[in-house]
Structure formats: C-alpha cells, structure tokens
Amino acid sequence: MDEPHIDHWSPEEAVRYDEFAAQSFSWLYIERPSLQGLIEPCVNQQTVALDLGCGGGRIIELLRQVGVAEASIYGLDSNPTLLDMTRERFPGATVIRGELTEPPYGAIPEQAIDLVTAHLVLQYLGAAELSACLREVHRLLRSGGYLVVGLPHPMRVNSQTEADYFARRRHVVCAPWGGMTASFGLTIADYVNATIDVGFRIARMEEPEIAEDGLQHEDAENYSPGPTRLMMLLEANGYSA
Numbered sequence: 021m022d023e024p025h026i027d028h029w030s031p032e033e034a035v036r037y038d039e040f041a042a043q044s045f046s047w048l049y050i051e052r053p054s055l056q057g058l059i060e061p062c063v064n065q066q067t068v069a070l071d072l073g074c075g076g077g078r079i080i081e082l083l084r085q086v087g088v089a090e091a092s093i094y095g096l097d098s099n100p101t102l103l104d105m106t107r108e109r110f111p112g113a114t115v116i117r118g119e120l121t122e123p124p125y126g127a128i129p130e131q132a133i134d135l136v137t138a139h140l141v142l143q144y145l146g147a148a149e150l151s152a153c154l155r156e157v158h159r160l161l162r163s164g165g166y167l168v169v170g171l172p173h174p175m176r177v178n179s180q181t182e183a184d185y186f187a188r189r190r191h192v193v194c195a196p197w198g199g200m201t202a203s204f205g206l207t208i209a210d211y212v213n214a215t216i217d218v219g220f221r222i223a224r225m226e227e228p229e230i231a232e233d234g235l236q237h238e239d240a241e242n243y244s245p246g247p248t249r250l251m252m253l254l255e256a257n258g259y260s261a
C-alpha cells in the first residue's frame with residue numbers, strides 16, 4: 021500500500037488528526053510528560069527553537085509553556101491545512117512549508133537554533149532520508165544545542181504489523197484518529213546510530229510509561245504493558261560527519 025494520501029493528509033484528515041492530537045491518551049499521559057521533562061532543562065527566554073513536523077502546533081504550545089518566546093519559534097511541516105492552523109494559533113511564530121526530505125529547511129541560518137524538536141514525524145523517513153534530515157538539523161543547531169526526538173516505539177510498530185523486526189520496510193498501520201498512517205520500520209539501533217553518525221551525543225533516552233494520573237483511564241490498557249514511545253535527547257557536539 022503506497023497511496024500518496026498516507027503521508028500527505030487531505031484537509032479532512034488533517035482536521036481529524038488535529039482534533040485527536042489535542043486530547044489523545046498517549047499525548048496527555050505518556051508523550052507530553054516525557055517531552056516536558058526532556059525539554060524544560062534545555063530552554064530559557066533566549067532559546068530559539070525549531071519544531072519539525074509541527075502539525076497543528078501541539079509542540080509549539082508546549083515550547084511556549086516551558087518558556088520559549090513565540091517569536092523565537094520556527095515550525096516546519098508539509099501539510100498546508102495544519103500549517104494554517106499553526107499560523108492562526110501562533111501568529112508570532114515563523115511557519116515554514118517544507119519537506120523534511122528536502123533540506124535545506126527554509127532560510128534558517130546555520131547554527132541559529134538552540135533546540136530542535138521532532139515529535140512523531142521521523143518515523144516517516146527511511147534510513148537515507150533520516151540521515152539527510154539529521155545532518156540538516158545538526159547544521160542548523162549551534163554547538164551544544166539540543167535535538168529532542170519522539171518516535172512510535174519500534175517494538176510497538178513491530179507488534180502492530182507482526183513483521184520481522186529487522187525487515188526495515190515501510191509499514192502501513194491503522195491510525196488512532198481514523199484512516200491509515202505509515203511508519204518506517206527502522207530498529208532502535210538504527211535510530212541511535214543515525215544520530216551518532218552525524219555528530220550527536222545521546223544525553224538521555226526514555227521509554228516513557230503511563231503517568232500516574234493516567235493509570236485509571238479507560239484507554240490505559242491499550243498502552244500497556246509494552247513500550248509505546250521512544251524519546252531521545254541529543255546534544256549537537258559541533259563536529260559534523
């Protein structure tokens with residue numbers, strides 16, 4: 021199944037995703053607490069941030085909440101419907117329409133960024149595209165800047181598809197907001213090594229569990245007992261491979 025709409029959502033799909041994203045169980049009780057914990061120590065009022073695959077702006081909102089000025093936030097995405105929502109919600113931010121597979125990303129100057137976030141978007145990239153994207157991120161980050169990555173956990177993708185963990189092919193899975201979504205079946209080691217190869221240092225990895233206040237929620241059983249997300253905090257070390 022290689023339908024173009026799976027990676028490039030129609031306006032209706034984009035709206036459905038956005039409505040789902042704001043109140044999804046995994047966002048509220050798994051992803052958001054982990055992301056906040058990783059991002060908060062990396063930011064201050066001077067931080068310049070870039071959110072890759074910004075969608076309707078869920079991560080931009082989080083960046084604002086932890087203290088990043090809206091005027092210092094760039095958001096990049098390929099979906100025009102979601103970008104319009106982000107522009108409307110965050111008029112002070114710089115919103116760029118672009119493809120992660122086609123660097124350079126807008127006209128952002130080299131080493132102008134302190135923090136890049138890429139939440140639930142790098143899974144759409146194959147190995148070569150991922151490396152090109154990480155190289156571009158490394159180029160945009162100042163030395164000592166951070167990249168925060170959130171991924172569907174490769175073990176969860178594997179169990180959803182029942183494919184060989186080492187197949188490294190693009191899987192199409194049911195999206196919780198309806199319809200289908202894609203995930204490239206890279207392994208945990210593939211993701212880790214791709215970041216190391218372009219010059220990142222791994223500062224922290226997390227496989228976040230359900231937060232205390234989500235344990236009694238009716239959706240909790242869909243997100244346990246295995247790992248559902250893989251989160252990484254990576255530091256750009258100034259060396260470009």
Ligand SMILES: C[S@@+](CC[C@H](N)C(=O)[O-])C[C@H]1O[C@@H](n2cnc3c(N)ncnc32)[C@H](O)[C@@H]1O
Nearest residue numbers: 073074075078097098099119120139140141144
């Ligand atoms: C699952 S959503 C995540 C959105 C946002 N990061 C969040 O957490 O709400 C994936 C987003 O990545 C965008 N996207 C997918 N492939 C892309 C690509 N090659 N270049 C730019 N954006 C892409 C989609 O349009 C969508 O907004």
